[in-house]
Structure formats: structure tokens, C-alpha cells
Amino acid sequence: xxxxxxxxxxxxxxxxxxxxxxxxxxxxxxxxxxxxxxxxxxxxxxxxxxxxxxxxxxxxxxxxxxxxxxxxxxxxxxxxxxxxxxxxxxxxxxxxxxxxxxxxxxxxxxxxxxxxxxxxxxxxxxxxxxxxxxxxxxxxxxxxxxxxxxxxxxxxxxxxxxxxxxxxxxxxxxxxxxxxxxxxxxxxxxxxxxxxxxxxxxxxxxxxxxxxxxxxxxxxxxxxxxxxxxxxxxxxxxxxxxxxxxxxxxxxxxxxxxxxxxxxxxxxxxxxxxxxxxxxxxxxxxxxxxxxxxxxxxxxxxxxxxxxxxxxxxxxxxxxxxx
Numbered sequence: 001x002x003x004x005x006x007x008x009x010x011x012x013x014x015x016x017x018x019x020x021x022x023x024x025x026x027x028x029x030x031x032x033x034x035x036x037x038x039x040x041x042x043x044x045x046x047x048x049x050x051x052x053x054x055x056x057x058x059x060x061x062x063x064x065x066x067x068x069x070x071x072x073x074x075x076x077x078x079x080x081x082x083x084x085x086x087x088x089x090x091x092x093x094x095x096x097x098x099x100x101x102x103x104x105x106x107x108x109x110x111x112x113x114x115x116x117x118x119x120x121x122x123x124x125x126x127x128x129x130x131x132x133x134x135x136x137x138x139x140x141x142x143x144x145x146x147x148x149x150x151x152x153x154x155x156x157x158x159x160x161x162x163x164x165x166x167x168x169x170x171x172x173x174x175x176x177x178x179x180x181x182x183x184x185x186x187x188x189x190x191x192x193x194x195x196x197x198x199x200x201x202x203x204x205x206x207x208x209x210x211x212x213x214x215x216x217x218x219x220x221x222x223x224x225x226x227x228x229x230x231x232x233x234x235x236x237x238x239x240x241x242x243x244x245x246x247x248x249x250x251x252x253x254x255x256x257x258x259x260x261x262x263x264x265x266x267x268x269x270x271x272x273x274x275x276x277x278x279x280x281x282x283x284x285x286x287x288x289x290x291x292x293x294x295x296x297x298x299x300x301x302x303x304x305x306x307x308x309x310x311x312x313x314x315x316x317x318x319x320x321x322x323x
Contacts, residue, residue: 006214006223007032012043014145029146030153033242037249038214038233040226041146041202046138048228051204053127054135059262060125062096062178071122074099078117079173079304094188094255098176100132102140104169136174139202139266143172146200146232147268154242155279164270171272171300172198177263179211182255190253190261196235197303198269203231209261215250223251235267236317237296243282244290248317272297276320294320 009028013021032039061069066084074081084096100119121129148161179190190211205212205225212231213220223231239248253261270276277293302315 006036007039008226008229009039009041010043011041011145012045014149015045026149026153029149033150033153033234033238033246036214036216037247038223038231038251040229041142041232042226042229044142044230046142046230050131050135050138053131054264055204055262057125057128057131058098058176058264059178061098061122061128061176062262064122064124068122068124069096069098072098072120075117078120080117081120093191093253094179094182095190095253096178096180100136100174102136102170102172104171132174135264136266139174140170140172142230143200143202143266143268146202150200150234150238150246151241151279154245155281157279157281160241160279164274166271166273169271171269171296173267173269175265175267177253177261177265179253179255179261179263181260182257185255185257188255190255193250193252195239195248195250196233196267197237197299198235198267199237199241200268201233201235202266202268203233204264205229205231206261206263209256209259211254211256211261212263213252213254215252220252236299237270237276240276240291240317240320241279241282243278243287245282269300270296272300288322290322291317291320292322 007028009025009032011025011029013025016022029039069082072081074083080099080101082096082098100121103119144161147164148158151158151161177190182188182190193215203212207225207227210222210224212223214223214233215221233251234246234248236248238246253263272295274296275293276291276296276299278289278291283289299315299317
């Protein structure tokens, strides 16, 4: 299997006042989103000591007894917590997960229109909750920088950056993934082929195992780990925002006979009340709108129900495509 030569982008100028360098990064990200749908981000500004603490505590959590982990298990009405039975397109993934989100006040009424629920924090390992919350805030800052860059390259409608989280809170999601050794890797996938439902995904890979693959032109290519980097890919909502200019890449995770694997993705998502639609400047008479508007709440709830249990076809953005 070949390794795809995806762009490696130094995003350190985001934390400087060098407008020329910042514009160059915007251009590199735009090209990567259009050509590949994903890229590596280096010199990203996230504290590497914090990253390592989150990885260590995440691994420690998955080592705990199943009965203990089930004390914080996800349910059909709460997508936060532990699961070892998540589905991708009606097939169980070979993995365990733990999901957590930004804290959202109950007064936001978020559960009236979605399945947000509440964070469920285990009592062990020590410092698990405080570390994961700190990590979430760091990734939240990075994700918004990257989203801002994407929007500025697409549209003059930069107000969307602020409007994204108006109303019913921030439904972004942070996840711990644990893929145990698999005795029959040829028969099982860690995660089946899919595109991510949100706006942008920022993935911390396991430096010791290469399992992520991305599809391009019908072929799956390895995306090996790059030390101290994040893999960034766009999701379905960014494809709609861009009116199809940026394609949400299909990707999968292989299992491994010899090694366990841990990863830590962050999925940027809007408030539930946000209406997803192509942004202005992404369409015109020669290139009309390719998607009709739809509420994020509807899409997220449909996708979650497909993840949690076999309730029918997993919702896709093709449902909203204008033929």
C-alpha cells in the first residue's frame, strides 16, 4: 500500500502578526482542502506535554475493567461516554470509544432538538476529567483557527465564524479511540469507510502504528503518523459550506494483529440551531447551489442514531443534494 504524499503545513504563523505568512498558510490550507480534503498541521501551538498527558490517561482508562467503563456508557439519548459497540454503516467497529463535549447549560434546551445529553466522567484515572477538559479547550482554539482559515478562502461571509455557536451551544466532540489487537485483521476494520459528519476533524495519531487510510480516486492510501503533528480533514458540513468545492474525504481505520492503537480526534461542529447551507460566493449562475439548507440538529441526530444502533440507513449529505 502506497503512502499518500499529503501536504504538511506549518501553521505557526497563525500565532504571529505576520500577515504575509498568515495569507500563505490560508492559501496552503485552501489547496489542501480542494486537492486532498486533509493535511498534516505542524507547529500547531498545542502544548505537547498536555497532549501526552491526555494520551497516557486515555490509555489508562481503556485498561480499566469493562464493568467500570460501563458505569459511564453512552445511551440512545446521551451520546457522551463509553461505548464498545459503535456502528459504521450498520457494521460494528473493532474499537472502544469515550466521547466528551464542551459543557452546555441545560437552559440552552439542547436536548429538545438533539441527543446531546451530559458529559459522564469516570472517577478513575486520577486527573482524567481535568486533563480532558484542558485538552478540549486547546483543540477548540485550534479548530476555530483552521475553520476561520477555510472560510476566508471561500467566502466573504466571515460572520459565519461567530454565528456558528450562537443559540444552542457548541456540539463539537472530542473522542478517545482504542483499537485492541485483532486476531483476524483481514476480517475486521477499526472503523469502516466513512466521511466525518462535522466541519473539521483534528486527529492525534498513535506514533507507533500506521492504520489510517484515506480514499483517493477509488484507492485507499496509508496516512502514516508524523511526530508532533495533527491530521486535519474536512467533514460533510464543510463540503456543504463550500458548495462541493471541498470534498469530505472517505477514510477508514485498519486493525492490527500485533499492536494496540490509540487515537484522539476532535470534531468541530456548530450549535444545534445552526442552518447548514452553501456560503455566499461559493455559487453563481454558472455554478448553482448543490445543496439545500438543512438544520445541523437533524443531520447530527440522524448520524448518531446510525452510530448507536441499526435504525436504518445512516444519514448522508446526499440526502440534501440538489439534483
